[in-house]
Amino acid sequence: MSTTHDWAAIRADFPLLTREVHGKPLVYLDSANTGQKPAKVIDTVDDFFRQHNANVSRAVHALGTEATEAYEASRTKLAGFLKAHRDELVLCSGTTFAINIVAYSWALPRLKAGDAILVSRMEHHANIVPWQLVAERTGAVIKVAEIREDGTLDLDALYAAMTPDVKLLALAHVSNVLGTVNPVKEICREARRRGITTVIDGSQAAPHRAVDVPSLGCDFYAITGHKMCGPTGTGALWARREHLAAMPPFLGGGEMIKEVRFAGTVFNDGPHRFEAGTPNIAGHIGLGAAVDYLSAIGMDAIEAREAELLAHANEELRKVDGLRILGEAPEKAAVISFLVAGAHAHDLATLLDLEGVAVRSGQHCAHPLLQFYGVPATCRASFAFYNTHDEIERFVAALRKVRHLLA
Incomplete structure (x- = not known):
């Protein structure tokens, strides 16, 4: 255009x-609830079911190859959209699922009694409840960074709350209620200086502004496809390679393995080790079309x-x-x-x-x-x-x- x-x-x-x-x-x-879909996305999903419907990574026949290539092409498109590498991007059902991956695969094995998780007052429940569940199981505590009346984060209070016990900071890039755009690049820089891992909820940011995830300096970034003109049940988790390599799988099943024996299983490399089972193939191919559409504008x-x-x-x-x-x-x-x-x-x-x-x-x-x-x-x-x-x-x-x- x-x-x-x-x-x-x-x-x-x-x-x-x-x-x-x-x-x-x-x-x-x-649209903060769900974005509408352009005809290009609708037609792409329809075409998949009419012409290419098959499971991914399961068959060498033509349909299976076409489905796999289209699905993986969407991963590549989405990675480019976020200025990231495709092997850092876990495809999943959306931000809620993405944050839960971090909660159960990164936080749960690492946190212990005496540790703290810092969240802001403006978070969506999807960026609060998983951390509460992890805290209950590990003995960690939840600390809250407060906001001002105008809906901005109190940055002085936030930085003061970044005490040595804080191991993880979970923060929205954009508030779904107030529209506040948080200075996540600055905040992540301060967290990194203190050795705090950062999880950014990008659900309300990625549909509305250019996002260069590596430049933000965060450790994890989650997005939801249906808010950015894509189908429901789609999204992704971006994670630093070193985290993906060190995290155990979130779910067990097909696709996330290299070899299974009764004596033990060898897991796939990230991001595939976090993509157990048959994915929302048509949905993610539709999300790739949505990325094309948004990028063209x-x-x-x-x-x-x-x-x-x-x-x-x-x-x-x-x-x-x-x-x-x-x-x-x-x-x-x-x-x-x-x-x-x-x-x-x-x-x-x-x-x-x-x-x-x-x-x-x-x-x-x-x-x-x-x-x-x-x-x-x-x-x-x-x-x-x-x-x-x-x-x-x-x-x-x-x-x-x-x-x-x-x-």
């Missing part, structure tokens, strides 16, 4: 965005487009009486969590849906964060490059209408 993008033409690549909901044109503002262009949409949405929402926005960090992704005085988030979202506007309501798998703000739930509008300024206007008009209904 050209450097001057025709965003209307790009939007037309997404079939679902043409439908109506409750008799009104759909305004989809829930350009992640810098996507980030700029979404920043423009975010600025417009912020400007318009501030005109709505009684509306409160949570999280106003200087650097934000295109996510706005908000409340309207006197209205419950679920009621707002339900009535917005009747106007054709899809936003998410609830605690967004981030209970500790909402406890910090003292609210039971929020509405969240999250934007992607395929959204339009007109949709923002319709969203705000619907919000005003709904607010009057609930007044």
Whole structure:
């Protein structure tokens, strides 16, 4: 695609965005939950099942070879997308699974009583609960790095919390609730100076900005495919080679072995030693198509487009009486969590849906964060490059209408 993008033409690549909901044109503002899929991704998955369906790494016949080549090509594409090497990339079902690999294959064998795991207040449950489970089994403790009212990390407090007992830091690159973009490169540098291993949740970053994983200086980086225009049940864990080589397998079964005898098993090299069983072949091939699609647009262009949409949405929402926005960090992704005085988030979202506007309501798998703000739930509008300024206007008009209904 050209450097001057025709965003209307790009939007037309997404079939679902043409439908109506409750008799009104759909305004989809829930991309932080799951991204919509361009026709290229849909067609790629369909073509696999129609023309190439076979298991990977199991057969030498033509279909098996085609499936394996397409699947491994997606690993190569995704590695390039992250500026990484393909032998550092474990394909899996998404960020939750990726973090659990680190929890059970890296942390569980290494941590002990007296050790600490440091997480931030803004983490998704997928970057809290696995560490709690590991702590329960090892005797380690969880330490929490707090945030400021504007949704930014308190870096002074974070660095002060990096005491010698901390062995692992788990941190979101971008908050799924607040949109806060954390300075992970700086944070990872400070952690590395203290000998702390870093696990970065990139689920909300990779779909919206260029990510050069090696330059971040982290030890592990997890992504989710369905948030970046790919199919559900796809994603990856990037890990430093030395970690993959030293970590025991997370699951046992086929593909992750070189040789099995009753006397013992020789495991495959990383990343394949962490890919037991039949993978989501069609899904990951579709994710490769999504990577091609995003790369053709350009992640810098996507980030700029979404920043423009975010600025417009912020400007318009501030005109709505009684509306409160949570999280106003200087650097934000295109996510706005908000409340309207006197209205419950679920009621707002339900009535917005009747106007054709899809936003998410609830605690967004981030209970500790909402406890910090003292609210039971929020509405969240999250934007992607395929959204339009007109949709923002319709969203705000619907919000005003709904607010009057609930007044």
